[in-house]
Amino acid sequence: MTVSIQRANDILQHAELLYSAQQVQDALRKVAQQINARLADTHPLVLSVMGGAVVFSGQLLPLLDFPLDFDYVHVSRYGDARRGGAMQWKVEPRENVRGRVVLVLDDILDEGQTLATLRERVLSLGASKFYSAVLADKQHGRKKPIHADFVGLELPDRFVFGYGMDIEGAWRNLPAIYAVKN
Numbered sequence: 001m002t003v004s005i006q007r008a009n010d011i012l013q014h015a016e017l018l019y020s021a022q023q024v025q026d027a028l029r030k031v032a033q034q035i036n037a038r039l040a041d042t043h044p045l046v047l048s049v050m051g052g053a054v055v056f057s058g059q060l061l062p063l064l065d066f067p068l069d070f071d072y073v074h075v076s077r078y079g080d081a082r083r084g085g086a087m088q089w090k091v092e093p094r095e096n097v098r099g100r101v102v103l104v105l106d107d108i109l110d111e112g113q114t115l116a117t118l119r120e121r122v123l124s125l126g127a128s129k130f131y132s133a134v135l136a137d138k139q140h141g142r143k144k145p146i147h148a149d150f151v152g153l154e155l156p157d158r159f160v161f162g163y164g165m166d167i168e169g170a171w172r173n174l175p176a177i178y179a180v181k182n
């Protein structure tokens with residue numbers, strides 16, 4: 001279940017705009033260009049991390065100009081909460097990664113647990129190479145177990161929503177990125 005309409009509207013009204021829709025689109029184009037330059041000859045399997053990467057993936061794929069395969073995994077570390085918890089797998093990586101160059105797409109690199117775990121799983125299933133692209137990298141000053149190969153935007157260490165990312169289940173559909181006011 002998600003929040004009420006009133007609560008969702010109230011959250012948005014009191015939020016701070018961090019990146020406008022135009023700024024997000026500019027970042028998306030930059031990431032697409034970098035991926036096109038690096039992966040064009042690799043026929044990668046692109047794995048989208050549901051649900052947060054749904055908008056990033058949906059808008060990035062049409063900007064990629066080489067043949068690729070597409071699949072998804074579904075893992076949740078936040079649920080409806082605002083702090084990360086244990087990782088919950090809903091759909092795990094599977095056999096089709098074997099022998100492939102894999103490019104994982106996620107919305108945010110935060111502590112890095114999600115991407116680091118995915119890298120380990122995908123490589124242990126026999127992928128030949130692992131790449132990751134994230135729309136945004138959270139700057140919190142702590143050491144991360146993994147760095148993304150392609151990064152669109154930098155974010156402060158705040159809870160954000162919009163452009164695929166939810167707040168209490170709502171607002172994945174916003175074209176821009178917002179932060180809850182502290």
Ligand code: IMP
Pocket residue numbers: 049052077078084106107108109110111112113114115158159160161165166
């Ligand atoms: P990590 O494992 O700490 O790197 O967390 C990454 C995952 O947490 C991403 O897949 C995001 O979906 C989610 N996440 C991290 N920070 C936020 C946030 O501020 N808003 C919404 N989701 C977030």
Ligand code: MG
Pocket residue numbers: 049050051052053075076077106107
């Ligand atoms: Mg996520």
